[in-house]
Amino acid sequence: MSERDGEIRREERHGVTVEGRYRTGRGVPKDIRVLDLSEHGCRFYDKFGSLTAGTRISIRIGPIGPITAVVRWSQGQTVGVEFDDPIYGPVLDHIRSQLAGEG
Numbered sequence: 001m002s003e004r005d006g007e008i009r010r011e012e013r014h015g016v017t018v019e020g021r022y023r024t025g026r027g028v029p030k031d032i033r034v035l036d037l038s039e040h041g042c043r044f045y046d047k048f049g050s051l052t053a054g055t056r057i058s059i060r061i062g063p064i065g066p067i068t069a070v071v072r073w074s075q076g077q078t079v080g081v082e083f084d085d086p087i088y089g090p091v092l093d094h095i096r097s098q099l100a101g102e103g
Contacts, residue, residue, distance in 0.1 A: 031047075040086050064091060
C-alpha cells in the first residue's frame with residue numbers, strides 16, 4: 001500500500017494520458033481522458049462531471065475493454081473508479097508502454 005494526499009492505496013497508480021470512454025447502463029458512451037491507472041482502478045477527466053459515488057459504469061481505456069467498474073469518488077470533473085476485476089498485469093503494461101505516455 002502507498003499513501004498519497006492522506007489516502008492509503010493498496011498499490012501505486014501509474015500516471016498515463018490515454019483516451020477512453022465510459023457508459024452507464026445502456027446510456028450513450030462519453031469520451032474521457034484517463035489520467036492514472038492501476039490494476040484495480042483509474043482516475044479520469046470527465047468533461048460532463050455528472051458521475052457520483054456508487055454509480056456503476058463500463059469503461060474502455062483505448063481499445064481495452066469494456067471493463068466494469070464502480071465510481072468511488074468524484075470531485076468536479078475528476079472521477080476515481082474501482083474495477084470489478086483487476087486488469088491483468090501484461091495488459092496494464094501494454095496500456096502504459098504502447099497506448100499512453102507515462103505522466
